[in-house]
Amino acid sequence: MAAQLNTLLRAACEHVCPVPPVAGAVSAVRRRVAAILADWRVCPGIVEDSLLVVSELATNAVIHARPPAELRLSWVRGEGDGVLRVEVTDAGPARPAGQPLGGVDPDEHGRGEAIVHALATRHGIRVHSGGVTRWAELVAV
Numbered sequence: 411m412a413a414q415l416n417t418l419l420r421a422a423c424e425h426v427c428p429v430p431p432v433a434g435a436v437s438a439v440r441r442r443v444a445a446i447l448a449d450w451r452v453c454p455g456i457v458e459d460s461l462l463v464v465s466e467l468a469t470n471a472v473i474h475a476r477p478p479a480e481l482r483l484s485w486v487r488g489e490g491d492g493v494l495r496v497e498v499t500d501a502g503p504a505r506p507a508g509q510p511l512g513g514v515d516p517d518e519h520g521r522g523e524a525i526v527h528a529l530a531t532r533h534g535i536r537v538h539s540g541g542v543t544r545w546a547e548l549v550a551v
Contacts, residue, residue: 456548
C-alpha cells in the first residue's frame with residue numbers, strides 16, 4: 411500500500427525540443443525551458459542552476475558537435491523534493507579531438523563542463539550509435 415501511495419504522490423513531466431545549429435538557438439532554448447519549468451512548478455531553488463546547465467550543454471552541442479541536437483527535460487516531483495534531468499543528444503564531435511575551434515576565443519570557452527559538474531548532483535556522458543548524450547541531474551530538496 412505504501413508503494414502505491416508513493417507512486418501516486420510522484421508526478422513526472424517530460425519535454426523534448428530541437429537545438430538548432432544557428433546563432434541565438436541557445437538563448438531561445440533557455441527561454442523555452444524557463445517557461446516549461448514555470449509550468450511544471452519546478453522548485454525555485456534549482457531553476458537558475460538548471461537554466462545554466464541547459465545553456466552549457468546546448469552550447470556544447472551547437473559549437474562542438476554535428477547536428478541534429480535535441481534537448482530532453484524530465485521532472486519527477488516527489489513529496490517535498492524532485493529531480494530534474496537535463497539531456498542534450500547530438501550526432502557526435504564535429505572535429506577531431508584536440509583540433510582548435512576556428513574563430514573562437516579560448517578564454518571565452520572551456521568552462522562549461524566544470525560548471526555542469528559544480529551545479530549537478532549527478533552528471534555523465536553516454537556514447538551510443540546515434541551520437542553522444544550529455545546529461546545532468548539536479549535535485550531539489
